Amino acid sequence: MFDLFADVAVRLPLTELFTYRVPPEFADQIEAGRRVLVSLRNVEEEGLVVRLHRNPPDFETLPVQKLIDSEPVLNADQLQLAEWMARYYLAGPGECLFKMFPGGKRNPPRVPENKRRKSGDVSGFAPAHDLNAAQAAVYQAVVAGLNANPVANPEAGRDTAASLSPGSGAVQSSRPPAHLIHGITGSGKTEVYIHTLLEALRRGRGALLLVPEISLTVQLIERLQAVFGDELALLHSALSGGDRRSAYMHVLRGEKRIAVGTRSAVFAPVAYPGVIILDEEHDGSYKEHSAPRYDARQIAHKRAADHGAVLLLGSATPRIETAYAARVMQEQTGFVYHSLGERATGAELPPVRRVKIASSQTPITGELLNEIDINLKAGQQSILLLNRRGYNPFVYCSSCDTTQSCPNCSVALNLHKGQRLVCHYCAYTRAFNGACENCGGEAKPIGSGTQKLEEYLLNLFPNARLERLDTDAASKRNTVRDCIARLIAGEIDILLGTQMIAKGLDAPGVTLVGVLQADHGLAMPDFRSAERTFALLTQVAGRAGRGELKGRVIFECLNPENPVIVNAARQEYEAFYREEITERSDAVYPPFCRIIRLLYRSEDDDRARTAIERLHIRLSQRLQPASGELATILGPAPAPLEKLHNQYRHHLILKTLHMKRVRNILAELLPEERARSRDRLHLEVDLDPVDLL
Ligand SMILES: [Zn+2]
Numbered sequence: 239m240f241d242l243f244a245d246v247a248v249r250l251p252l253t254e255l256f257t258y259r260v261p262p263e264f265a266d267q268i269e270a271g272r273r274v275l276v277s278l279r280n281v282e283e284e285g286l287v288v289r290l291h292r293n294p295p296d297f298e299t300l301p302v303q304k305l306i307d308s309e310p311v312l313n314a315d316q317l318q319l320a321e322w323m324a325r326y327y328l329a330g331p332g333e334c335l336f337k338m339f340p341g342g343k344r345n346p347p348r349v350p351e352n353k354r355r356k357s358g359d360v361s362g363f364a365p366a367h368d369l370n371a372a373q374a375a376v377y378q379a380v381v382a383g384l385n386a387n388p389v390a391n392p393e394a395g396r397d398t399a400a401s402l403s404p405g406s407g408a409v410q411s412s413r414p415p416a417h418l419i420h421g422i423t424g425s426g427k428t429e430v431y432i433h434t435l436l437e438a439l440r441r442g443r444g445a446l447l448l449v450p451e452i453s454l455t456v457q458l459i460e461r462l463q464a465v466f467g468d469e470l471a472l473l474h475s476a477l478s479g480g481d482r483r484s485a486y487m488h489v490l491r492g493e494k495r496i497a498v499g500t501r502s503a504v505f506a507p508v509a510y511p512g513v514i515i516l517d518e519e520h521d522g523s524y525k526e527h528s529a530p531r532y533d534a535r536q537i538a539h540k541r542a543a544d545h546g547a548v549l550l551l552g553s554a555t556p557r558i559e560t561a562y563a564a565r566v567m568q569e570q571t572g573f574v575y576h577s578l579g580e581r582a583t584g585a586e587l588p589p590v591r592r593v594k595i596a597s598s599q600t601p602i603t604g605e606l607l608n609e610i611d612i613n614l615k616a617g618q619q620s621i622l623l624l625n626r627r628g629y630n631p632f633v634y635c636s637s638c639d640t641t642q643s644c645p646n647c648s649v650a651l652n653l654h655k656g657q658r659l660v661c662h663y664c665a666y667t668r669a670f671n672g673a674c675e676n677c678g679g680e681a682k683p684i685g686s687g688t689q690k691l692e693e694y695l696l697n698l699f700p701n702a703r704l705e706r707l708d709t710d711a712a713s714k715r716n717t718v719r720d721c722i723a724r725l726i727a728g729e730i731d732i733l734l735g736t737q738m739i740a741k742g743l744d745a746p747g748v749t750l751v752g753v754l755q756a757d758h759g760l761a762m763p764d765f766r767s768a769e770r771t772f773a774l775l776t777q778v779a780g781r782a783g784r785g786e787l788k789g790r791v792i793f794e795c796l797n798p799e800n801p802v803i804v805n806a807a808r809q810e811y812e813a814f815y816r817e818e819i820t821e822r823s824d825a826v827y828p829p830f831c832r833i834i835r836l837l838y839r840s841e842d843d844d845r846a847r848t849a850i851e852r853l854h855i856r857l858s859q860r861l862q863p864a865s866g867e868l869a870t871i872l873g874p875a876p877a878p879l880e881k882l883h884n885q886y887r888h889h890l891i892l893k894t895l896h897m898k899r900v901r902n903i904l905a906e907l908l909p910e911e912r913a914r915s916r917d918r919l920h921l922e923v924d925l926d927p928v929d930l931l
């Protein structure tokens with residue numbers, strides 16, 4: 239009998255797998271998808287078994303040291319997906335595999351067979367609302383592409399057998415049916431989701447629903463739980479490790495059929511997924527910010543294609559790329575565009591006034607204060623968005639003309655309550671005594687953040703029930719949930735906060751929304767700053783007047799005539815889209831090209847610069863041969879955030895229309911680059927980055 243060997247991926251940016259011998263005592267239990275302990279270069283590493291075989295390699299093998307867990311943590315589909323993901327994002331298979339399941343050790347008890355629902359059983363699941371005509375039309379179009387599970391549901395499989403044959407555009411087609419619901423806030427996208435999820439279950443399939451942030455989607459989750467009860471597995475980072483692991487294992491074993499969660503829930507091993515839904519598809523949180531920098535929207539697309547599932551994206555402010563794919567490129571992308579243009583309750587969108595900020599002396603304009611006062615007297619609720627936390631965003635010294643900046647990052651320090659200067663990137667903190675660190679002169683706090691606004695309002699309206707919600711206030715667990723619950727219950731008069739308060743909130747008593755420094759985000763040197771600002775303003779404006787009372791909105795800005803602000807104020811997505819798509823086309827940004835960012839960082843500025851220059855030379859030879867350019871290369875240059883966490887950052891931006899070929903060239907060059915980089919030099923690869931800062 240030949241020995242058994244395991245090919246193992248470790249959690250490092252390495253492209254190769256490592257082969258270990260399986261000791262006889264593990265031979266019965268070891269499986270692909272199991273976690274193991276192995277020794278790599280004399281260091282104990284956690285690994286994942288990718289496959290087992292009996293082909294002895296031509297080198298001396300080490301034994302697998304230990305099996306972790308009592309059962310596999312990944313299934314065959316996920317192992318395959320990781321392989322694709324590693325190629326797609328130019329990452330190591332181990333890095334990808336370890337992103338797919340939550341940590342934690344203890345597995346939940348199994349749900350006994352007789353307590354599980356049969357495939358296709360939806361008895362007792364009843365949506366609270368019927369669909370109106372507009373919603374029903376979208377729903378019909380979406381479920382038309384939803385095939386029954388041919389394995390679990392033989393009768394249902396019969397009439398769809400033809401459509402399941404290879405090449406017919408159903409299972410394993412490379413282009414799944416995909417739908418974009420462009421629905422204004424309050425238009426009832428959630429109802430369409432609920433009915434679609436139910437239909438997927440009825441047809442014997444599972445489903446996946448992704449949301450940007452769980453704490454802010456409490457209302458959505460509660461509605462889902464009311465309909466689907468125990469069939470729902472919640473997967474998000476606010477859960478304790480154990481709860482998350484437990485929910486995940488229920489999905490992996492097929493004990494729960496609907497997974498709901500944030501970004502990494504896109505990997506949830508739902509069996510036979512029939513529909514994959516991404517709510518608020520424009521949200522930046524769908525992009526992972528550490529290696530591998532995957533995008534849950536792309537992973538969802540790939541999974542839908544692999545499983546013949548329907549992809550459903552919803553947003554009031556779709557990304558420019560998604561809108562373009564669904565409206566202009568339908569033929570090529572297979573996307574179908576749907577518009578839900580009216581609030582389901584029939585309520586009108588609130589009118590928005592744009593107010594110019596006249597003085598920087600007060601954190602808020604007289605006009606907005608006036609409206610708040612009116613609301614307080616009428617016993618109505620107000621929401622104020624100021625997307626800057628802390629007390630003052632800058633501390634400036636006029637003697638030497640500098641702002642107090644972080645020693646680890648090339649950004650200004652924010653002044654927080656208690657005279658603390660804080661870096662919002664690396665959390666560096668020091669006390670502030672009024673003196674400039676540079677010259678010892680007098681340094682003055684400038685501008686206002688949420689803490690200053692809170693103090694200012696409390697002085698003016700001492701009897702108002704005021705709450706602040708930002709990451710400083712929300713670090714305590716459940717604060718967000720409590721705060722939202724109290725707002726809905728009418729126990730808060732004024733809720734002020736950062737972008738956390740802009741999303742998903744449905745509080746019928748809110749009749750005034752004010753946005754302070756509404757054009758602040760437009761100053762970011764990034765091609766998506768207009769898109770992000772437009773989405774944020776539109777979202778928050780949609781919080782006003784969702785109930786019976788009419789709402790009103792004020793945007794305070796330095797330049798009220800900026801087209802992004804004007805279009806957001808009018809809730810004119812069409813006009814915004816037209817302006818933005820023209821700009822993207824002129825400047826050649828997505829969707830008119832794809833972008834890859836390559837960034838070297840090091841504590842040693844010279845090292846990072848030399849490395850990026852060397853990479854630039856190697857790349858230009860390959861990407862810009864005399865026979866024709868495969869990619870435009872911008873840089874090398876210091877990144878806009880030149881230094882972060884004490885690391886200097888230098889980057890190259892590649893813009894290309896030939897992603898596959900460029901990716902192949904990078905796949906050849908990068909292993910050598912990575913091998914050369916040592917502890918003090920790191921290479922970051924970002925495909926389709928969401929920002930270039
Ligand atoms: Zn100074």
Ligand SMILES: [Zn+2]
Pocket residue numbers: 644645646647661662663664665666883
């Ligand atoms: Zn810092």
